[in-house]
Structure formats: C-alpha cells, structure tokens
Amino acid sequence: MKKTISILMALVLALSMCAVTAFAATPASLTVKSSASQAKVGDVITVTVDLSANSAIATLRFFLKYDAASVEPVGLPAYNPDASGVDAEQAAFGIVDGIFNMSTANWRENGGMSVTSITGGNGVTAGGTLFKAQFKVLKANPTFTLELAYATDKTDAEMNVSCNSVKVACAHANKNSTVTKEPTCTEAGTKTSVCADCGAALGTESIAATGHSFGAWTVVTPATCKEEGLEKRVCACGAEETRAIAKAAHTPGEWEVVKDATCTEAGEKVQKCAVCGEVLATEAIPAKGHSLADPEITKMPTCTEEGEQKGVCSVCGDEVTEAIPALGHDVTEWTIDKDADCTEDGSKHGTCNRCEEEVEEVIPAKGHDFGEWTVVKEATETEEGLKERVCSVCGEKETEVIPKLGATEADPITQPSIPKTSGAVVGSVAALAMLSMAAGVAAVTLKKKKDEEEK
Secondary structure (H helix, E strand, O other), rough: HHHHHHHHHHHHHHHHHEEEHHHHOOOOEEEEEEOOOOOOOOOHHHHHHEEEOOOOEEEEEEEEEEEOOOOEEEEEOOOOOOOOOOOHHHHOOOOOOOOOEEEEEEEEEEOEEEEEOOOOOEEEEOOOEEEEEEEEEEEOOEEEEEEEEEEEEEOOOEEOOOOOOOOEEEOOOOOOEEEEEEOOOOOOOEEEEEEEEOOOEEEEEEEEEOOOOOOEEEEOOOOOOOEEEEEEEEEHHHHHEEEOOOOOOOOOOEEEEEEEEOOOOOOEEEEOOOOOOEEEEEEEEEOOOOOOOOOHHHHHHOOOOOEEEEEOOOOOEEEEEEEEEOOOOOOOOEEEOOOOOOOOEEEEEEEEOOOOOOOEEEEEEOOOOOOOOOEEEOOOOOOOOEEEEEHHHOEEEEEEEEOOOOOOOOOOOOOOOHHHHHHHHHHHHHHHHHHHHHHHHHHHHHHHHHHHHHH
16 A cells, blocks of 8 residues: 555656646747738837746847848847836837847848847746837848857756747839720720839729720711701721711792682692792782672662672682672761760760761760979989879879889889770771771762763
C-alpha cells in the first residue's frame, strides 16, 4: 500500500515538473499591426508593436523593418538616455510605459529601427502595446516586419519570442484605363483598368453606346397638296432616320361654272385647286327667273290685291303666269289726328286717290332733342362727377357719370339711356315708305301699259 502511494506521488511530482517546464517554455508573441488594412498614397497610418502575455520576460530587443521607398516616418519615439523611464517626448510619440521602460531607440536610415526595453530584472507577464509610430504612405502596399534580437526572462535565461509582419493593401485610389473596344452608335465598348499606384488589375468596365449623331434633314420626296412628302437624315455610321412632310396647302383657282342656272333651276359653280384639281368650294348660282317679252295682264292689281299676267318666256319658251304686286294706297293729303312727341307715336288719316278707302297710319315718335352737356358736379381723384343735358322739346333730363380724375379707360362709365321704341318706329316708317314707293311705281307702269293698249 505504502509502495503504491509512493509511486503515485512520484508520478504527480513528475507531471507537475513537466507542467512547469511546459509553462516556462511557452513563448511570448511579438506582433506588428497597422491602423488601416488598406491605404492610398498620402495617407498617414499608425503602426503598433504588441506583446502578448508571457512567462516573465525581463529584457527585449527587436528590430522594426520597413521599406523606406514605400513609407516615410512622421511620428517616431526619440532616444531616451534615462533608463529609468519614458520621458514626455517619447510618450507623445507613442512609447507605452508600464510594461517596459525604453532604454535604447536607434533609428536606422536604411529602413529599420532597433528598440531595447528592460524591466529591472523582475520580469513582465502582462501583455500590451510596447511601441507605436506614424508613417506617411509614399508607395502602394507598404510592408512592416519584426525581427527579434534577443529576449530573456527574469533569470536571464534566453526566451523564444515569435514575430510577424504586416502588409497594408493598396486602396486603388488612382487608376489608369485603356479602351479595349471602342463603343459605336448602337453597341457598348469596354475598357480595362489597372491601379496607377500598385499596378493591380481592377477589372473591365462597359462604355455606353454613343447613340446616333444625325446630320441635317434633307428632302427625299417633296410634299404636294395631294400627298405627304418624305425627308431623311443620316448618321456618320450610315444609319438613316426618316419622317413625313405634311401636305402642302391647296392653291385656289378661278371659279368654274359646272351647271348653268335656268329660269327655274339654280346652277352651280366650283373652285378647284390650280395644282391638283381638287374641288375646294361649291356655290349655287340663283335661278334667273322668266323673262316675258310681251306679257298679257289678265287681272289688274288693286291697292290691296295682287294682279296677274301671262306670257311666253323669251329664254325657255315656257308659258308663264306671274303675280303682279298689289299697288298699295295712294294718299296725298293727310289729316293729323295726334301729333307725335319725343317718346310717343302720333297718328294720321287720309283718303286713297285710287280706291277712295280711308287709310290710317302711325306717326313715329320724334325722339328727344338734347342740348349740350352741363356739369352738375365736378369729378375729383376720389369721387365721380355728374353731368346732365335737357331735351329742348319736352324738358326731360338725361344724366351721365363723369369718371374720377386719373381713371383709366377700363373704368365703367354710365351710358345715356336711349328709348328703344324710337329706333323700332323709325324702322317701321322706313319700311312703309319703301312699300308705298314700290306701289306707286307699279301703278304708273300699269297705267302706261293700259294707255298703250287703248291706243
């Protein structure tokens, strides 16, 4: 039993020693990082060196290498002659205190820098950022590489610290393009682009078709008044585009009689286009009426009744019977029953010289006989004025508004009221006078014809 326990204890001790050895042998990791995964020329990036947790590193020296043609340091830690700590200038450039105290910082012009840090011999197990600096990008795809000089633990035993490198990709901010296929009027072209900074291929792009570039329209077929014309325009590529030209306007010609008027039927005339002959307008020619050479009066007209005459038309040879208009009354002496005034009609009567019938007629109202306008109230800029005039016959007054001073023609002006009956009466009188004249002429004509027959 005791032998078994001793064997187990020995085994546990051996495993414990292996575990300690394994822990002590765990290497720290020294890593370089960039603040940006890609950058364009002119950008400023920040580069950091980080240390992972370790077994108790006491001293450390590493080299940060970079391509001086690709980047330019613009913010780097200064040399610190005091091994006891980091001064303000170094802190401003990014040296991180609390893990390692910088003892040496040698910046090399050939694209690298050497950093030596110590802890006082007690060792550091915490991790964090040891160093950071700023670089301006001069060329695409800058690379930063860590190189370990040495690292020891608190017992001065040499440690294995792994390093790495980081590459900042080009942002492809600038590109050069080459047309590989020219676009045409109807087909798209293509162009291939490469990064002007790193030369990387950026792919192929489509170039939109240019569309046709037509010239001026030219007439192919002129338009007429009967048919549309045609015109076209041509693109530099040979493509054509056509469109119709609207018909031209007709040219009216002289009127042409297509059917003569007769005594009883209307004729017809047309106006045609002088170019194409299309009929543009049609008009009727009134019937001429019969022309009786020697008519025979079969019924004499009276003052109130029509007469009748017969004869043969000298044009068409038809035997025609026509009405003779009534003569109308012939009154030479009138008796005034009521005088007409300015607004009311009068009346008169007399005896017809032919039929001795008593005839009555209306005497139209005379209408007012106004004098000159007289201003009753002067117009001002704010108020209208008033004027009046007086009829010299009946004394009736008519008023009219005088526009305000400065009023435009668009301002309403009251128009004088004129009796509507006056015009109507005048028209009636004129009509009666015309009828009376016509009757008189007819009577004279019939009397002359009768006298010739009696001879």
